[in-house]
Amino acid sequence: DIQMTQSPSTLSASVGDRVTFTCRASQSISTYLAWYQQKPGKAPELLIYKASTLQTGVPSRFSGSGSGTEFTLTISSLQPDDFATYYCQQYQSYEWAFGQGTKVEIK
Amino acid sequence: QVQLQQWGARLLKPSETLSLACGVHGGSLSGYYWSWIRQPPGEGLEWIGEINHRGSSNYKTSLKSRLTISQDMSHNQFFLNLSSVTAADTAVYYCARGFWSGVFDYWGQGALVTVSS
Numbered sequence: 001d002i003q004m005t006q007s008p009s010t011l012s013a014s015v016g017d018r019v020t021f022t023c024r025a026s027q028s029i030s031t032y033l034a035w036y037q038q039k040p041g042k043a044p045e046l047l048i049y050k051a052s053t054l055q056t057g058v059p060s061r062f063s064g065s066g067s068g069t070e071f072t073l074t075i076s077s078l079q080p081d082d083f084a085t086y087y088c089q090q091y092q093s094y095e096w097a098f099g100q101g102t103k104v105e106i107k
Numbered sequence: 108q109v110q111l112q113q114w115g116a117r118l119l120k121p122s123e124t125l126s127l128a129c130g131v132h133g134g135s136l137s138g139y140y141w142s143w144i145r146q147p148p149g150e151g152l153e154w155i156g157e158i159n160h161r162g163s164s165n166y167k168t169s170l171k172s173r174l175t176i177s178q179d180m181s182h183n184q185f186f187l188n189l190s191s192v193t194a195a196d197t198a199v200y201y202c203a204r205g206f207w208s209g210v211f212d213y214w215g216q217g218a219l220v221t222v223s224s
Contacts, residue, residue, distance in 0.1 A: 001168075034209075036152075042217075043203075044152065045214075046212050053118075055212065089152075091209025095167050095168065098154065
């Protein structure tokens, strides 16, 4: 099974900051990677799929990159609504697997 | 606008069967992949299994012996049954639509299922 590892586990940042976090796969997944945002008590929301394709309606300050085993999610200018937990997820092969999440906190 | 609405028993005793349903409103089961994903309290997300519109299913290996995912196309609903539950199955359970297999664009509201004696 493919394992997904995210870093850091927690990130403290301020409104307006550019933030980047990383997701690594235990083997190559090409670009079969999605990113989700989850706020407390809510279901996750799809942000990006195919490593870099923005889901309809997602603000352009979010961007994704990478292929193979290393991927990044960047928020170009952090907004108050962006404080949440972010999960990556591979869908290259069953079983679909999520990373453990990166929590973005207010500095 | 597609909406997924979940229902089912929320408090179970060990060895009972967890049964949840997910109704799809504003869309059809046809052409999509339908998954169940769970999240233990304070933890991350775990994909459990998937059924597609043709009725083919894929399950997480560690749950396969206890897990059944089924669907009712005529009522736009799909179902999760997980037998012989233990405290380790306590989690918020989500249903979700995959517009590609494994990419989840719509999610249910989540249902906290607690297993306790």
